[in-house]
Amino acid sequence: MVQGNVFYKIYCFYRDGFRSMTLGRTLWAVILLKLFIMFAVLRLFFFPDVLGDLTPEERSDYVLEQLTSKP
Amino acid sequence: MMLSTADWMSVVDWSRAQFAMTAIYHWLFVPLTLGLGFIVAIMETIYYTTKDEFWKRTTKFWMKLFGVNFAIGVATGIILEFEFGTNWSNYSHFVGDIFGAPLAIEGIMAFFLESTFIAVMFFGWNKVSKGFHLTATWLTAVGASLSALWILVANAWMQYPVGMTFNVETARNEMTSFWEVLFSPVAMNKFFHTVTSSYMLAAVFVVGISAWFLLKGREQLMARRSMMVASIFGLVFALVAAATGDGSGVQIARTQPMKLAAMEALYHGQKGAPLTVISVLKPEKERMTQEKAGWMNIEIPRMLSLMSYRDGDAYVAGINDLVEGNPERGLLSVEEKIERGRVAIGELARYRQAKQGNDREVMREVLAKFDPKSSEGKTFHKEYFRYFGYGYLSSPEEVIPNVPLVYYSFRVMVGAGVFFILSFLFTLWLLKKQQIETRRWWLWVLLWSIPLAYVASQAGWIVAEVGRQPWTIQDLLPTVAAVSRIDSASVVVTFFLFVVLFTTLLIAEIMIMRRQVKIGPEPLLSDPEQSNDKTNRDE
Numbered sequence: 001m002v003q004g005n006v007f008y009k010i011y012c013f014y015r016d017g018f019r020s021m022t023l024g025r026t027l028w029a030v031i032l033l034k035l036f037i038m039f040a041v042l043r044l045f046f047f048p049d050v051l052g053d054l055t056p057e058e059r060s061d062y063v064l065e066q067l068t069s070k071p
Numbered sequence: 072m073m074l075s076t077a078d079w080m081s082v083v084d085w086s087r088a089q090f091a092m093t094a095i096y097h098w099l100f101v102p103l104t105l106g107l108g109f110i111v112a113i114m115e116t117i118y119y120t121t122k123d124e125f126w127k128r129t130t131k132f133w134m135k136l137f138g139v140n141f142a143i144g145v146a147t148g149i150i151l152e153f154e155f156g157t158n159w160s161n162y163s164h165f166v167g168d169i170f171g172a173p174l175a176i177e178g179i180m181a182f183f184l185e186s187t188f189i190a191v192m193f194f195g196w197n198k199v200s201k202g203f204h205l206t207a208t209w210l211t212a213v214g215a216s217l218s219a220l221w222i223l224v225a226n227a228w229m230q231y232p233v234g235m236t237f238n239v240e241t242a243r244n245e246m247t248s249f250w251e252v253l254f255s256p257v258a259m260n261k262f263f264h265t266v267t268s269s270y271m272l273a274a275v276f277v278v279g280i281s282a283w284f285l286l287k288g289r290e291q292l293m294a295r296r297s298m299m300v301a302s303i304f305g306l307v308f309a310l311v312a313a314a315t316g317d318g319s320g321v322q323i324a325r326t327q328p329m330k331l332a333a334m335e336a337l338y339h340g341q342k343g344a345p346l347t348v349i350s351v352l353k354p355e356k357e358r359m360t361q362e363k364a365g366w367m368n369i370e371i372p373r374m375l376s377l378m379s380y381r382d383g384d385a386y387v388a389g390i391n392d393l394v395e396g397n398p399e400r401g402l403l404s405v406e407e408k409i410e411r412g413r414v415a416i417g418e419l420a421r422y423r424q425a426k427q428g429n430d431r432e433v434m435r436e437v438l439a440k441f442d443p444k445s446s447e448g449k450t451f452h453k454e455y456f457r458y459f460g461y462g463y464l465s466s467p468e469e470v471i472p473n474v475p476l477v478y479y480s481f482r483v484m485v486g487a488g489v490f491f492i493l494s495f496l497f498t499l500w501l502l503k504k505q506q507i508e509t510r511r512w513w514l515w516v517l518l519w520s521i522p523l524a525y526v527a528s529q530a531g532w533i534v535a536e537v538g539r540q541p542w543t544i545q546d547l548l549p550t551v552a553a554v555s556r557i558d559s560a561s562v563v564v565t566f567f568l569f570v571v572l573f574t575t576l577l578i579a580e581i582m583i584m585r586r587q588v589k590i591g592p593e594p595l596l597s598d599p600e601q602s603n604d605k606t607n608r609d610e
Contacts, residue, residue, distance in 0.1 A: 013190075013195075013198055014190065016194070016198070017190060017193065023138070023139070023587065024193065026583065027138065027139065027143075030142060030579055031145060031146070034146065034147075035146060037572060038150060042153065042568065046157075046568070047156065048157060050156065050157055050555045051160050051164060060240065060242045060243070061426075063161055063243075065423065066161050066556070067419060067552060068416060068419050068420035069420075
């Protein structure tokens with residue numbers, strides 16, 4: 001890649017930034033661990049999208065039924 | 072899924088508890104990010120204009136604390152979106168694109184903000200020019216507040232639903248005016264009140280940490296100057312927060328009178344209603360029947376009427392008026408609203424049955440009633456659909472929120488706000504007199520004001536959210552109809568998982584933050600020319 005290329009400069013900017021981190025390494029570790037727990041554990045196993053598998057029409061029918069019937 | 076009424080109430084209660092807990096923890100991180108971003112930007116602006124290395128060092132120190140708070144808090148709000156899809160699926164569908172659009176804008180803005188400007192803020196000190204770096208710092212601060220705007224617009228719509236129509240065929244609300252949603256008076260007041268009170272919290276944080284440095288006899292110059300910047304910043308925005316809070320009171324009186332009555336524990340409506348500064352609330356039965364709801368009342372005559380309606384003689388409705396109705400004042404009873412709500416729900420059920428039986432004539436008939444453009448639709452909306460949510464209530468008393476919680480939370484919020492205004496003024500006076508370091512007791516007060524600011528901030532949300540119970544969407548959808556019919560056991564499990572996750576994050580934040588404060592700012596370079604730092608050079 002040509003060194004004067006703007007994309008290369010942006011790449012170097014981020015690369016050097018990440019390399020020179022000190023406290024940032026700890027913070028990134030916290031962020032990644034948190035995102036892993038949230039998306040790979042909580043989202044996957046505990047938070048199914050209740051209406052996610054339905055088509056828009058089925059979803060409307062389902063909610064209409066919910067709104068017009070007692071539990 | 073078939074649930075008994077007891078199971079359903081359990082799902083409602085646990086889902087509410089989980090949402091409240093998640094929102095409370097999320098809000099522990101957000102206000103500091105909103106305010107500290109601007110304080111850091113102001114400090115960097117001073118560095119930019121004075122070229123004094125001291126200010127660069129000071130900026131970098133507070134920026135480091137901003138980074139810790141941002142990193143620990145980022146994405147904690149996403150869990151709220153998980154909860155919408157799982158625990159509140161009826162609500163999520165019912166609100167349609169009105170809630171989705173602002174949240175999508177917020178998500179896109181947050182992504183660009185986090186991946187670009189914050190990167191320049193932290194990685195750019197040795198890479199970009201002073202001006203570009205300063206611009207990135209300001210854009211980070213402005214972007215964070217704009218990001219909050221969309222969330223608060225979505226929240227305000229739930230408190231005051233405007234700019235939409237209900238589509239019977241899809242069972243969703245559809246946005247008819249984006250600008251009406253964005254610029255609703257409730258949204259604007261909520262946005263400015265929330266962000267300015269967050270700026271005040273950040274100022275209390277900076278002043279408190281600076282007080283700690285003075286107590287330890289370290290970094291005195293940095294502490295004094297940071298205190299000066301934060302006190303001026305905090306004072307300005309505390310006054311704006313007071314003004315916008317007053318504006319919120321006017322909005323609440325018109326759009327959520329029950330919340331106002333709960334905030335004041337006003338059971339019997341009256342003309343020229345006084346504002347209760349403080350009192351000890353009586354038990355519920357006595358509050359409802361006796362003239363005064365509390366003991367040891369300290370009141371300001373006519374002030375509640377004046378603040379709510381800008382008229383000292385105006386009538387302010389009490390809880391009893393709102394529940395039982397007051398024909399003289401044009402107030403319908405909740406019993407009547409429940410009946411009307413049930414008519415609207417009945418029409419919806421009729422549409423569903425007609426749809427199942429392919430009875431097109433009945434479908435057309437019902438659709439006409441829900442059409443806001445037709446005269447029949449306008450009448451139906453005014454007489455019945457506006458009370459739609461009441462149809463789900465079992466008894467009129469369900470519209471009364473937890474009065475003591477709202478009443479005391481309101482006083483904690485306002486009391487702390489007044490204290491912070493006086494605190495900033497006194498701190499500035501001590502700084503001017505060069506006596507701040509000798510008043511050690513005051514430095515301790517400033518340090519311990521930090522948790523008070525967080526308590527006040529959370530109390531504000533309790534007033535806003537508990538005060539509007541039982542509604543997820545004011546008058547249209549109560550929590551009992553908004554919740555998904557899921558097993559309460561799974562909600563209980565995730566509730567405690569979140570308690571563990573968020574408490575761990577909070578402990579991590581406090582530990583990392585404490586360590587970074589103890590380390591203090593980086594040593595000052597004696598010769599900036601020796602540094603390979605573009606931001607040290609003039610452009």
